[in-house]
Amino acid sequence: MGMTMMTGPGWYADPADVSMVRWWDGVRWTQHAQPAVYGAQALPPVGPPVPPESQQPAELNFYGANLVSLIIVAFAVISLGSYYLNGVLFIGFLPLGLAYWAARRGEPLRVPAGILALVVFGLSLYYVRQF
Numbered sequence: 001m002g003m004t005m006m007t008g009p010g011w012y013a014d015p016a017d018v019s020m021v022r023w024w025d026g027v028r029w030t031q032h033a034q035p036a037v038y039g040a041q042a043l044p045p046v047g048p049p050v051p052p053e054s055q056q057p058a059e060l061n062f063y064g065a066n067l068v069s070l071i072i073v074a075f076a077v078i079s080l081g082s083y084y085l086n087g088v089l090f091i092g093f094l095p096l097g098l099a100y101w102a103a104r105r106g107e108p109l110r111v112p113a114g115i116l117a118l119v120v121f122g123l124s125l126y127y128v129r130q131f
Contacts, residue, residue: 068102069113076116080123089127095120 007024014020014033023032063070072095083089095117102110 066102066107066109066113068098068105069107069109072098072102072113072117076120079120083123083127089124090120093121 007026009026010024011021011034012024013036014022015029019036020033021036023030075090075095075098079090095113099110099114099117102113107113
């Protein structure tokens with residue numbers, strides 16, 4: 001079944017499977033499909049299925065998308081600054097755990113933050129071995 005630009009959005013017979021109906025958004029077929037029900041008792045759906053608000057992914061800005069990675073950077077700056085100014089370096093286990101969390105969240109800055117966490121951890125091990 002070929003749809004034209006003049007055909008409005010709606011549920012139409014799926015061109016690949018006549019036992020299904022698929023949502024046509026007015027331009028192209030979407031991934032939304034459901035079994036076709038024909039007969040007097042069936043009512044056509046009024047629109048495409050929309051997940052509840054709680055299931056829709058929120059658009060995050062740079063800070064929201066990289067929150068854990070930015071916490072790692074802040075910890076590293078404070079830790080390295082403290083080492084430079086006072087000779088005291090915080091133990092780097094916290095950034096390693098946060099780096100794992102950033103990786104699980106799929107943050108865009110997870111790789112550089114993870115490298116920074118490893119550097120802080122390595123320096124803290126070196127600092128501890130000096131004593």
